[in-house]
Ligand SMILES: Nc1ncnc2c1ncn2[C@@H]1O[C@H](COP(=O)(O)OP(=O)(O)O)[C@@H](O)[C@H]1O
């Protein structure tokens with residue numbers, strides 16, 4: 001079926017002619033994000049290797065406005081950030097940004113794995129623009145929600161539009177792109193993502209089911225089947241989708257495992273790993289990948 005939704009998708013209206021999105025200068029964006037961070041003279045590394053200030057200071061605790069909106073209160077508390085994490089994020093992004101040479105970053109992973117949340121943080125620190133494929137499809141459909149596109153036009157229609165969005169984005173530079181959880185199933189989508197760096201955010205299914213049950217599954221049509229309580233229903237659907245997709249996710253050039261971050265940081269539960277810590281790990285893994293290239 002022809003991807004009609006895409007006919008209304010005019011990426012060029014948002015993106016300048018050289019296919020590079022104008023961005024803030026590095027110092028502006030860093031001062032925005034880090035302006036409240038206490039200045040320290042020297043830095044050293046430990047876990048992650050997380051940066052610790054070499055001189056003693058009171059850990060200033062910051063909130064991340066762009067990511068905190070949808071978090072339940074318990075997450076919001078753990079979302080308060082230490083200045084050490086902010087500084088490490090800053091340092092890593094400064095190191096990696098030139099090595100990327102403008103290549104886009106594609107985030108892949110199951111529904112609710114944090115692609116949008118982490119993508120926004122990465123785009124901010126790298127000075128990249130952020131795009132969410134689902135949002136582009138919705139905008140092009142005149143604001144029709146993904147759930148309604150599925151309901152009225154069917155999944156294959158949605159998938160055609162998803163492929164078309166990825167096709168259009170693939171010719172652009174300096175973008176962080178959050179893909180929909182099912183984008184990995186079509187090999188053609190990987191062809192479009194190949195010019196960039198793809199990152200799989202690997203979150204255990206039980207943690208995902210808890211997260212998605214807490215926020216509700218109304219906007220995620222593929223979770224609307226099955227029986228049992230909301231958690232069990234969501235968990236079963238995720239397991240089924242995982243069976244179909246796990247191999248496809250392993251095509252990503254970089255994997256960011258929440259279990260691995262939790263173990264590095266000494267957390268027993270992956271739910272304690274905050275988005276900034278995931279973004280830092282993503283930058284570390286990108287760096288490793290770029291070195292091996
Ligand atoms: N590390 C995290 N810990 C807890 N909740 C998170 C984390 N990352 C994202 N979330 C929350 O999970 C939900 C889904 O995140 P989102 O970034 O939209 O995922 P995706 O784009 O992969 O579907 C949101 O409510 C978000 O606030």
Ligand SMILES: O=C(O)C1=C[C@@H](OP(=O)(O)O)[C@@H](O)[C@H](O)C1
Nearest residue numbers: 110111112134180181182220221
């Ligand atoms: O896993 C999937 O097939 C889907 C994931 C959703 O995106 P998120 O991963 O952002 O929830 C959205 O594209 C659509 O509901 C289908």
